[in-house]
Amino acid sequence: MSELLQFVFSGITVGAVYALVALGFTIIFNASGVVNFAQGEFVMLGGMITVFAHAAGLPLPLAALIAIVVTAAVGVALNRLAIEPARGAPVVSLIIITIGASIFIRGASQLIFDKQIHSFPAFSGDDPIHVLGATILMQSLWVIGGALAVFAGLWLFFTKTLLGRAVLATSNNRMAAQLVGINTKFVMTLSFALSAAIGAFGGVLVTPITLTAYDVGLALALKGFAAAMLGGMGNPKGALVGGLLLGLLEALTAGYLSSQYKDAAAFVIILAVLFFMPQGLFGRKSTDRV
Amino acid sequence: MRKTLITTVPAALIALGLATAAQAVIKIGASVSATGPAAFLGDPEAKTLQMMVDDLNAKGGIKGEKVDLVLYDDGGDANKARTFATRLIEDDGVQAIVGGTTTGTTMAILSAAEDAKVPFVSLAGAIDIVQPVKPYTFKTPHTDRMACQKIFADMQKRGFTKVGLISGTDGFGASMQAQCKDVAGDYGIGIVADETYDPKDADMTAQLTKIKNTAGVQAVLNPGFGQGPAIVTRNYHQLGIELPLYQSHGVASDGFIKLAGAEAAEGVRLPGTALLVADQLPEGDAQKPVVTAYKSAYEAKYNQPVSTFGGYAHDGFALIVDAISRAGSSKPAAIRDALEQTKGFVGTTGIYTMSPEDHLGLDLSAFRMLEVKGGGWTIVN
Numbered sequence: 317m318s319e320l321l322q323f324v325f326s327g328i329t330v331g332a333v334y335a336l337v338a339l340g341f342t343i344i345f346n347a348s349g350v351v352n353f354a355q356g357e358f359v360m361l362g363g364m365i366t367v368f369a370h371a372a373g374l375p376l377p378l379a380a381l382i383a384i385v386v387t388a389a390v391g392v393a394l395n396r397l398a399i400e401p402a403r404g405a406p407v408v409s410l411i412i413i414t415i416g417a418s419i420f421i422r423g424a425s426q427l428i429f430d431k432q433i434h435s436f437p438a439f440s441g442d443d444p445i446h447v448l449g450a451t452i453l454m455q456s457l458w459v460i461g462g463a464l465a466v467f468a469g470l471w472l473f474f475t476k477t478l479l480g481r482a483v484l485a486t487s488n489n490r491m492a493a494q495l496v497g498i499n500t501k502f503v504m505t506l507s508f509a510l511s512a513a514i515g516a517f518g519g520v521l522v523t524p525i526t527l528t529a530y531d532v533g534l535a536l537a538l539k540g541f542a543a544a545m546l547g548g549m550g551n552p553k554g555a556l557v558g559g560l561l562l563g564l565l566e567a568l569t570a571g572y573l574s575s576q577y578k579d580a581a582a583f584v585i586i587l588a589v590l591f592f593m594p595q596g597l598f599g600r601k602s603t604d605r606v
Numbered sequence: 607m608r609k610t611l612i613t614t615v616p617a618a619l620i621a622l623g624l625a626t627a628a629q630a631v632i633k634i635g636a637s638v639s640a641t642g643p644a645a646f647l648g649d650p651e652a653k654t655l656q657m658m659v660d661d662l663n664a665k666g667g668i669k670g671e672k673v674d675l676v677l678y679d680d681g682g683d684a685n686k687a688r689t690f691a692t693r694l695i696e697d698d699g700v701q702a703i704v705g706g707t708t709t710g711t712t713m714a715i716l717s718a719a720e721d722a723k724v725p726f727v728s729l730a731g732a733i734d735i736v737q738p739v740k741p742y743t744f745k746t747p748h749t750d751r752m753a754c755q756k757i758f759a760d761m762q763k764r765g766f767t768k769v770g771l772i773s774g775t776d777g778f779g780a781s782m783q784a785q786c787k788d789v790a791g792d793y794g795i796g797i798v799a800d801e802t803y804d805p806k807d808a809d810m811t812a813q814l815t816k817i818k819n820t821a822g823v824q825a826v827l828n829p830g831f832g833q834g835p836a837i838v839t840r841n842y843h844q845l846g847i848e849l850p851l852y853q854s855h856g857v858a859s860d861g862f863i864k865l866a867g868a869e870a871a872e873g874v875r876l877p878g879t880a881l882l883v884a885d886q887l888p889e890g891d892a893q894k895p896v897v898t899a900y901k902s903a904y905e906a907k908y909n910q911p912v913s914t915f916g917g918y919a920h921d922g923f924a925l926i927v928d929a930i931s932r933a934g935s936s937k938p939a940a941i942r943d944a945l946e947q948t949k950g951f952v953g954t955t956g957i958y959t960m961s962p963e964d965h966l967g968l969d970l971s972a973f974r975m976l977e978v979k980g981g982g983w984t985i986v987n
Contacts, residue, residue, distance in 0.1 A: 322845070326811040333808050415735055432647040435865055442867055451811075451844050467663045468610045526808040527833040527865055531643070535806035570812040574934045 318449025323571035325447075327358070327443030329456040331563020335463040335528060337540025338547065338555035340511050342470060345550045347483045347507035349595065350410045354418040356537025357425075358487060358512045362385045362519025363528035364425060367434040380520040384513050391512025392505055400504070418533060425530040438524040455524045462521040463556060466514055470552040483507055540593065546586050548599025557597060562586070631674040632667070632701060634926060635694030637715060638729070638919070639707035642682035644901045648707040650904075650916030651729060651787050652677060653705065657907055658923050676700055687711035691718035693814075701936045702929075704922040706730050709777070711760040716743050725942040727922040727928075729915070732781065734966040742938075742944055746921040746955055748972055750778070750829070753855045754786035756877040756973040757827060758793035760986070764850070766824040768819040770799035770811065772838060774830035778856055779805070782829035798823050805834050811841045818847050825849055835908070836865035843870035850875065855973070858882055858914050858946050860983075867979035875986065877973035881917045881954045883983050897954045914955075921953035935985045 337359055344352045362383045369379035398413050439458055444451035473480040485493040486503045494500050519528065526532065539562065547558025562582055569581040589597065636655050639648030659675040666841065667673055676698045680687040694700045695718060702725045706712030709732040716735065719726035720742050728735050728745040735745050769790070773783035783802075790797055799820040801813035812914065817826060826849055828838050835857045842851055851874050853862070858878035863871045879895040884901045887894040900920050904912045929944035930936055930952055948960040948967060956972025975986040 317821060322815045323812050326809050326815075329811075330809045331808075426641070426645070431641075431649060432861065433646075433836070433865060442840075442843075442869065444846075451846065454845055522808070525837075527836060529833070532806070533705070569811040570801075570803075571816055575803060575813045575816075577805060 319571070321448055321450035323567045325450055325452040325456070326571075327564035327567030328460060328560060329452065329525065329563070330566060331543075331560035332456065332463045333518075333522045333536075333559075334461040334539050334543040334562050335556045335559025336466065336522065337515070337536050338544040338559045339463065339466045339470060339552060340420050340515040340518060341540065341544045342552055342555055343395060343483065343507045343511045343514070345544075346487050347503055348399075348410070349407045349487060350399070351412065351541065351549070352511060353411065353414045353537055353541075354421060354533075355511065355515050355540065356535070357418045357421040357535030358387050358391065358515025358533075359519040359522070359536050359540075360425065360528060360530065360533035361421070361512075362516030362517075363523035363532070364434065364530065366518075366520050367436055367525065368429060368526065376439075379436075383520060384516040387516035387519075388509040388513040391508040391510075391515075394512075395505055395549065399508070400501075418537070422530060422533060425487070429530055430499050431530060433527050435523060435527045448471075454526070455521075459521045459525065461518065463559070465558045466492035466517065469550050474552070479506070542583070542586055545596055546589060548596030551596075551598045554596055554598035572583055574599045619770055631672045633674045633676060633699060634923070635676045635678075635691075635698055635700030635703045635705075637678045637680045637687050637690040637694065637703070637705040637711065639682040639711060640679040640984045642710045644682040647729075647915040648679070648682070650913045651707060651919035652679065652706075653908055654900075654904065654916040654919040655923055657904060658920065662905070662927065668927060669934075671936070673927070676752060679735075680705075681708075682708055682711065684710040684714040686789065688714035688718055691715040693720070694720040694723055700724065701938050702726070702925060702926045702941050704729070704919065705745035707763070712745075716740065719743065723942075724938045725926070725945055727925055727945070729918040729922055731778070733785075739963060739965050742942055744925070744960065744967075746918045746925065746953065746958075746966075748855070748955065748968050749785075750782035750854070751785040751789060752968070752970060752973065753793075753877050754782065754789050754829075756970050756975065757852050757854075757875075758786075758790060758795050759970070760875065760975050761795060761825055761852070762793045763827075766850075767795055768822045768824050769795050770801075770820060770823045770826045770849075771797055772799075772801045772803065772813055772817060772826065772828050772830075774805045774832075774834045775802050776805040776831055776834075778831040778854075779829050779834070782854055782856075786827065786829060803834060803838070805830070805832055807834065808837065809841065810834075810838050811845060814838070814841050814845055814847065816851075818845060823849065825852060827852045827854075829854045829856070835867065836862060839874060840870045843867075852876060855879075855914070858976070863978055863981060864984075868978075870976045872980075874978045876976055878976045878983065879914050879917060879955050879972070880974060881912060881914055883974065883985055886983075886985055892952050892957060893954070896952050900954050917954035921955050921958070924953060925951060925958065969975060 340355045365383035368378045438455040464511040482498045487499045543559040543562045547554025565582040566578050570578040621865040625711050638651045640652040678690040704727045706715045706728040709730045712728040712730040716783035733749040773779040799817040853876040881897045884897040901912045951958040956968040958967035960967040976983045977986050
């Protein structure tokens, strides 16, 4: 029993990390249909900037705030310098641009920061909480709480606010959105800033668990992308459930089957789900008027 | 007659030119991975080589001859390493090569160096580099097989016979996992659990719970590299596993204790080099002067802690310099012969005694068994 509970705790810890990354994908995807492969780099920047600001003597909360603001600015710059000039290009080209941007950010971070692995202290100490013979770290609860908070925030944003609806409208039909008076340029800028800020926020939360270095972004983005696809791209609920599900699948496979097949088993199940439900678990059925 | 003159004169001039070039400076080539995925290995190596050549020339070079270091950064790419090796040999005309940060880049340089008969001292771990012995290839780091042997010898001394393995799936972890399974029997040790993790994984509690619940397991060994072993050590502490935990020489650095946390790392043992415990070596230890000198010079110049990997480059360069001064010649063949006759040469990694059958020249005594106590490394006797 305690064994199963430990596997579940492990899965939730890892799953919440994936979910936070996956949630970052949703806004830009909803605004433009672009899957932003630089999302992992936003997570990395969040962690790395916090590490260096904290090492420079700033208190942790202030360091984290600076990291989130700076990363949001990087997101805006990415939109202004790389995505906007290519407006009108097919979505696939824009996705390729984000891959290029991720390589650029990774290379620049290697020069600006360093090539070492870093971490900063967990928010509430390193002592684990014992539940029925299994253990979980306080920091894992922070990550889970963070993922839930971002999820709730996004859900409110997209369903209850005019701005959120403007983002969805821009995604549906940019021209029509412009005609009804939505400032689509501002919507794009906002979506990149928010996505980057969510990524950086995730980076701040997960770094005490996963540790960070200039090159952690790619692996995080891939797992986060897989989680978002599993749950349904663009849907905050899908990102949350997809991330947790992926983490649980990995931990249970490692625990009961073999750790050698951990990643393989998870991806086989994702493929199976996408085979029967191509939109993911919670994805919108897309219908195109021809 | 006329024809002979035309061909002889340029040939003589070229010969003369080459002769003066060779006498003016000794050229040593290097290709290391100062950037790219192996940068944390190659960066201290490049810095060490640069520091040592500057230092050597400031002291007047080798018997009055200056040394010219031609340093390339292959970024961890084996294709680039091969191109740079060819350029070092054909264009730069170096007399010896040091480098090959990873096993992959080493293998690329190795074939070029062997073909051109230029001595090459590798800085990578794999045993295949010097086994079987290749005439012109040497290496300075001990092998992962030796690390396994050192660890199992320590376990044997403590009376452990059943060991759980948790290994990274990266090249380093996978290779050491295989070597450890191969030599465990020699020490009367059985592997009762064999788990793996991806080097980028964030949590290994599932694998560790499985090992913890394996009947009879007495100690756990984690062959791995980078952040994985730090996370394993944290999770080990989180789960409250009381069994002794052994890490590999791949994480023998102060950075590991910092990442894992002093509390979680307490009691972790691993085979490391003298460099890590420079100030704790007893007076009279043969390596003490060498490691102390290198550590203080490096840390003063670059303001960052010295690493085992930089130590490999230190030894590689020092071995070549030693061979050139003993040979009294900077001809590649003479350097090779002198390298092979290296006896009792004290480096940071260990004391090297090469032979025609052994182009590594280290034994298990080069490793010190270290234990984390109170947030720092101590030597286990």
